[in-house]
Amino acid sequence: MRSVEQHLADVLAKIRPLPPFEQHLLDAHGLQLAEDVIAPRDVPLFDNSAMDGYAVRRIDVRGADQDNPAVLTVVQEIPAGAATTTEIGPGECGRIMTGAPVPPGADAVVPVEWTDGAADGTVRIYRTPDEGAHIRRVGEDVRAGQPLLSAGTMLGARQIGLLAAVSRDLVAVRPSPRVVIISTGSELVEPGTEPGPGQIPDTNGYTLAAAAREAGAVVYRVGVVADDAKLLLDTIEDQLIRADLIVTTGGVSVGAYDVVKEALSGLGTVEFGRVAMQPGMPQGFGVLGPEETPIFTLPGNPVSAYVGFELFVRPAIRKLSGRQDGLHRPVVEAVCLAGFKSPAGKRQFVRGVVVTPAGSDGRIEVRPVGGSGSHLMGGLAQANCLIAVPEDQTRVEAGDVLPVILLDGTPPETAASAAPASPEGPSNAGER
Ligand SMILES: Nc1nc2c(c(=O)[nH]1)N[C@H]1C(S)=C(S)[C@@H](COP(=O)(O)OP(=O)(O)OC[C@H]3O[C@@H](n4cnc5c(N)ncnc54)[C@H](O)[C@@H]3O)O[C@H]1N2
Ligand code: MOO
Ligand SMILES: [Mg+2]
Numbered sequence: 419m420r421s422v423e424q425h426l427a428d429v430l431a432k433i434r435p436l437p438p439f440e441q442h443l444l445d446a447h448g449l450q451l452a453e454d455v456i457a458p459r460d461v462p463l464f465d466n467s468a469m470d471g472y473a474v475r476r477i478d479v480r481g482a483d484q485d486n487p488a489v490l491t492v493v494q495e496i497p498a499g500a501a502t503t504t505e506i507g508p509g510e511c512g513r514i515m516t517g518a519p520v521p522p523g524a525d526a527v528v529p530v531e532w533t534d535g536a537a538d539g540t541v542r543i544y545r546t547p548d549e550g551a552h553i554r555r556v557g558e559d560v561r562a563g564q565p566l567l568s569a570g571t572m573l574g575a576r577q578i579g580l581l582a583a584v585s586r587d588l589v590a591v592r593p594s595p596r597v598v599i600i601s602t603g604s605e606l607v608e609p610g611t612e613p614g615p616g617q618i619p620d621t622n623g624y625t626l627a628a629a630a631r632e633a634g635a636v637v638y639r640v641g642v643v644a645d646d647a648k649l650l651l652d653t654i655e656d657q658l659i660r661a662d663l664i665v666t667t668g669g670v671s672v673g674a675y676d677v678v679k680e681a682l683s684g685l686g687t688v689e690f691g692r693v694a695m696q697p698g699m700p701q702g703f704g705v706l707g708p709e710e711t712p713i714f715t716l717p718g719n720p721v722s723a724y725v726g727f728e729l730f731v732r733p734a735i736r737k738l739s740g741r742q743d744g745l746h747r748p749v750v751e752a753v754c755l756a757g758f759k760s761p762a763g764k765r766q767f768v769r770g771v772v773v774t775p776a777g778s779d780g781r782i783e784v785r786p787v788g789g790s791g792s793h794l795m796g797g798l799a800q801a802n803c804l805i806a807v808p809e810d811q812t813r814v815e816a817g818d819v820l821p822v823i824l825l826d827g828t829p830p831e832t833a834a835s836a837a838p839a840s841p842e843g844p845s846n847a848g849e850r
Contacts (some may be wrong), residue, residue: 419691419692419693419694419699419763419764420691420692420693420694421693421694421765421809422693422694422695422729422765425691425693425701425703425730426729426730426733428703429703429712429714429730429733429734430733430734430737430745432703432705432710432712433712433734433737433738434738435452435592435737435738435739435740436592436593436595436662436738436739436740437592438452438453438590438591438592438740439590439591439592439593440588440589440590441588441589441590441591442587442588443578443581443582443586443587443588443589444578446573446578446581446589446591447573447574447575447578448572448573448574448594448634449572449573449591449592449593449594449739450569450570450571450572450573450591450592450739450740450741451567451568451569451570451571451572451573451577451589451590451591451740452569452590452591452592452740453569453589453590454565454567454568454569455565455566455567455568455581455584455586455589456563456564456565456566457560457561457562457563457564457565457566457584458562458584458585458586459562459584459585460556460557460560460561460562461557461559461560461583461584462554462555462556462557462558462559463556464519464520464556465519465520465553465554465555465556466498466517466518466519466520466553466554467496467514467515467516467517467518467520467527467552467553467554468516468527468552468553468554469516469527469529469530469552470514470515470516470529470530471513471514471527471528471529471530471531471532471533471552472490472492472511472512472513472514472527472528472530472533472541472543473496473506473511473512473514473520473521473524473526473527474490474506474511474524474525474526474527474528474543474547475506475508475510475511475523475524475525475526476525476526476546476547476549478490478508478509478510478511479526479528479543479546479547480546481546482543482544482545482546483544483545483546484544484545487534487542487543487544488542488543489540489541489542489543490509490510490511490540490541490543491509491510491511491539491540492510492511492512492513492535492539492540492541493506493507493510493511493512494512494513494521495512495513496512496513496514496515496518496519496521497515497518498515498516498517498518499517499518500518500519503519503520503521503522504521504522505521505522505523506521506522506523506524507523510523511524511528511541511543512524513535513541514527520553525549525550525553526547526548526549526550526551526552526553527547527551527552527553528543528545528547528551528552529552532544532545532547559583560580560583560584566580566581566584567580567581569740569742570740570741570742570743572741572744573589573591591740592738592739592740593662593739594634594635594636594739595634595635595636595662595663595735595738595739596635596636596637596638596660596661596662596663597630597635597636597637597638597661597662597663597664597665597735598638598639598640598657598660598661598663598664598665599622599623599626599627599630599637599638599639599640599664599665599667600623600640600641600643600650600653600654600657600664600665600666600667601620601622601623601640601641601642601643601666601667601668602642602643602644602645602650602666602667602668602669602677602678602718603620603642603644603645603667603668603669603718604644604645604646604675605617605618606618606619606620606642607619607620607642608620608641608642609624620641620642621720621795622667622668622716622718622720622723622724623639623640623641623642623667624639625720625723625724625727626665626667626716626723626724626727626731627639629724629727629728629731629732630665630727630731630735632826633731633732633735633736634735634736634739634741635663635735635739638657638660638661640653640657645668645669645675645676645677646677647677647680647681648681650666650669650677650678650681651681651682651684651685654666654681654682654685654706654713655685655707658706658707658709658711661711662711662712662738663711663712663713663714663731663734663735663738664706664711664712664713664714665713665714665715665716665727665731666678666713666714666715666716667715667716667717667718667723668717668718668723669715669718670690670700670701670702670715670716670717670718671700671717671718678702678715679702679715682702682704682706682713682715685706685707686704686705686706686707686710686713687704687705688702688703688704688705688706688713688715689702689703689704690702690715694763694764694765694809695725695729695764695765695766695767696761696764696765696766696767696790696792697717697719697721697722697725697767697790697792698716698717698721698722698723698725698726698729698767698792699717699722699764700717700722701714701715701716701717701726701730702714702715702716703715703730712734712738714726714727714730714731714734716731717792719792719793720792720793720795720798721769721791721792721793721794721795721798722792724798725767725804728747728804728823728825729767732747733745733746747823747824747825748823748824749806749821749822749823749824750772750782750821750822750824751782751819751820751821751822752770752772752782752783752784752803752805752819752820752821752822753781753782753783753784753817753818753819754770754783754784754785754786754805754814754815754816754817754818754819754820755783755784755785755786755816756785756786756816757813757814757815757816757818758786758790758813758814759812759813759814760807760811760812760813760814761812762809762810762812763809763810764809765806765807765808765809766790766806766807767804767805767806767807767823768786768790768804768805768807769786769787769788769790769797769798769800769801769803769804769805770784770785770786770787770801770802770803770804770805770822771784771785771787771800771801771802771803772784772802772803772822772824773785782822784803784805784820784822786805787800787801788800788801801825802824802825802826803822803823803824803825804822804823804825805820805821805822806820806821806822806823807820808820
């Protein structure tokens with residue numbers, strides 16, 4: 419059996435970021451930047467006013483106060499967008515609006531609240547502004563030539579805004595990976611369809627479609643394919659055209675109808691093996707077709723499929739999309755609040771709820787939820803983390819400090835109010 423780290427390393431070694439393309443800024447949202455962006459120009463582009471008021475020569479208003487206002491002649495009106503301004507001479511000022519270019523000669527802006535305009539075209543100024551007051555200087559935000567954003571940055575609203583501010587309209591980004599999800603199993607029906615005898619709803623297709631979307635993928639969920647090698651092979655061949663990555667679930671163990679290995683044997687270099695973990699021990703990975711499309715064959719048990727996705731598929735999707743950081747989930751050390759058994763020789767990933775009690779000096783605590791059986795979805799939905807119990811630890815005691823992989827989606831309030839685990843925690847460790 420291989421370790422989790424070895425399998426992950428083998429997988430990531432075969433994943434190449436998708437080729438970049440030029441995208442309009444508006445449609446680049448949520449994608450990873452594929453270029454280092456250097457500021458092509460200054461921001462602000464020109465000295466401009468931060469206030470509605472009067473652009474003045476400070477020398478003309480020195481010493482002005484409530485009792486001795488300076489009186490200036492208003493020689494121009496400068497709205498935002500004004501294309502031209504004229505020089506402010508001695509005794510003159512310009513009526514200026516926020517964002518409007520500061521005219522030559524002016525070295526401060528007096529807010530309108532400190533002034534009193536008169537009908538004869540003069541204005542009284544009641545206070546002396548500081549040197550440069552209320553002038554936003556050219557380049558004070560961003561200097562032309564400075565590095566702005568580096569390749570691999572995820573473009574969110576704030577980054578898109580910065581690119582717009584330097585007037586970029588097209589940027590090189592990597593596309594969202596297109597992920598095809600196939601559930602195998604003759605017992606599966608669509609959620610919403612009343613299951614007949616022996617049938618169950620397809621859980622994995624939905625879990626993984628959502629998880630892949632959360633990881634940044636465009637998802638094509640193919641639905642359910644019966645345990646039939648030919649049918650599965652045909653489906654995968656059909657899907658290769660639109661897939662950057664394929665995930666199947668089920669049919670990889672040693673059962674008589676576990677046909678995934680057989681179906682894929684001729685198509686590429688998929689290796690099926692066992693990873694020293696629970697749940698999620700049977701793991702297949704390889705590349706298929708002319709484009710060497712990566713494929714993951716995850717085990718069918720719903721929690722096994724999810725954990726396999728989290729550990730191996732999610733980092734692969736992130737790498738395809740060009741992410742340089744955020745390939746992996748954050749891991750924290752947490753004090754486990756309940757004891758439980760753990761299988762020898764496998765890293766056990768136990769569903770948990772992390773809590774940071776108030777006034778606890780940041781001590782993070784984790785409560786196991788819902789048992790460890792790989793068919794138990796109830797606890798998975800409550801969980802906001804996976805507790806990683808080392809391979810050589812067969813028993814966790816309350817108070818043990820363990821690494822915990824933080825998942826997303828559960829707000830702290832939910833975590834804090836989660837039902838307490840039984841004193842023994844999951845009692846069915848080792849159960850499949
Ligand atoms: N003799 C052995 N049996 C099993 C072993 C083993 O080593 N020797 N390993 C067990 C482990 S561990 C796992 S994990 C599973 C892997 O099973 P498969 O990948 O072959 O998956 P299936 O047999 O198709 O299904 C397993 C289980 O999960 C249910 N399932 C499958 N797909 C879905 C789905 N999309 N939604 C909901 N539930 C699904 C399926 O009905 C089965 O109950 O093998 C163990 N057996
Ligand atoms: O590996 Mo199976 O995934 O333990 O349940
Ligand atoms: Mg099976």
